[in-house]
Amino acid sequence: MIDLYGMSSPNVVKIILMLEEIGTPYRFHPIEVWRKEQFGEAFRALNPNSKVPVIVDQDGPGGEPYTVFESGAILTYLAEKTGQLLPAAGRARYDVLQWLTLQLTGLGPMFGQYVHFTRFEPNASDYARSRYTTEAVRLIDVLNERLTHVPYLGGDAYSIADVATYPWIARLEALKLPVDGRDALLRWRDTVANRPAATRTALRTIEIQQAGDASRAAATADDLDRMFGRGRYAHQAS
Ligand SMILES: N[C@@H](CCC(=O)N[C@@H](CS)C(=O)NCC(=O)O)C(=O)O
Structure with a gap:
């Protein structure tokens, strides 16, 4: 049995999709991210980050309980534990790991900044918006180019690279990012x-999102400042 702590965001949806793919039973535990729960002692015992x-x-x-944080580490852990969605060795394995890593270090963080600067920045700056929109679109085009040559991101077979990337790409229109062409x-x-x-993941995600809506709506200005590292939580460079 796997206990999954999360919300309805793409980084969590990756793990739901993975658990649904490998058929491992799991229990979902909502974390009130919009209300600072991730910074509390109980959650930091699970993930110091x-x-x-x-x-x-x-x-x-x-045979002992084991905790894993970081979505890439979780996907790799579950793939290796079950022998699914990650080739055991050779070029096919490294092809998957390259495209997985591109999602983890490129697409995820850059889409995250794009969302922040197009939705949450109080004094929107054209520079930040343009920078992250441009980078998000550039990454979409890198994926599109890759997929003109192979059926899946890792190559011939569906893998954790696809599982990691799909929840972001599923939302392109909602994020107002281009799909034409x-x-x-x-x-x-x-x-x-x-x-x-x-399909099962999409239904589960809607349930999780609806269950979390009230918590998100109740977020105070201070909660948002804590999450986004601004206001009284901002640090200055020396
Ligand atoms: N590199 C991390 C990123 C995780 C991440 O950014 N999680 C977001 C939700 S998608 C979060 O917890 N945000 C709350 C916060 O930043 O305080 C991973 O891939 O697991």
């Missing part, structure tokens, strides 16, 4: 969306 997702595998290595990316997105695990 104060971010979701986190899993606790009740049947971890040696990105035919290979859209073909890949449809293929993943039609997987039964992705």
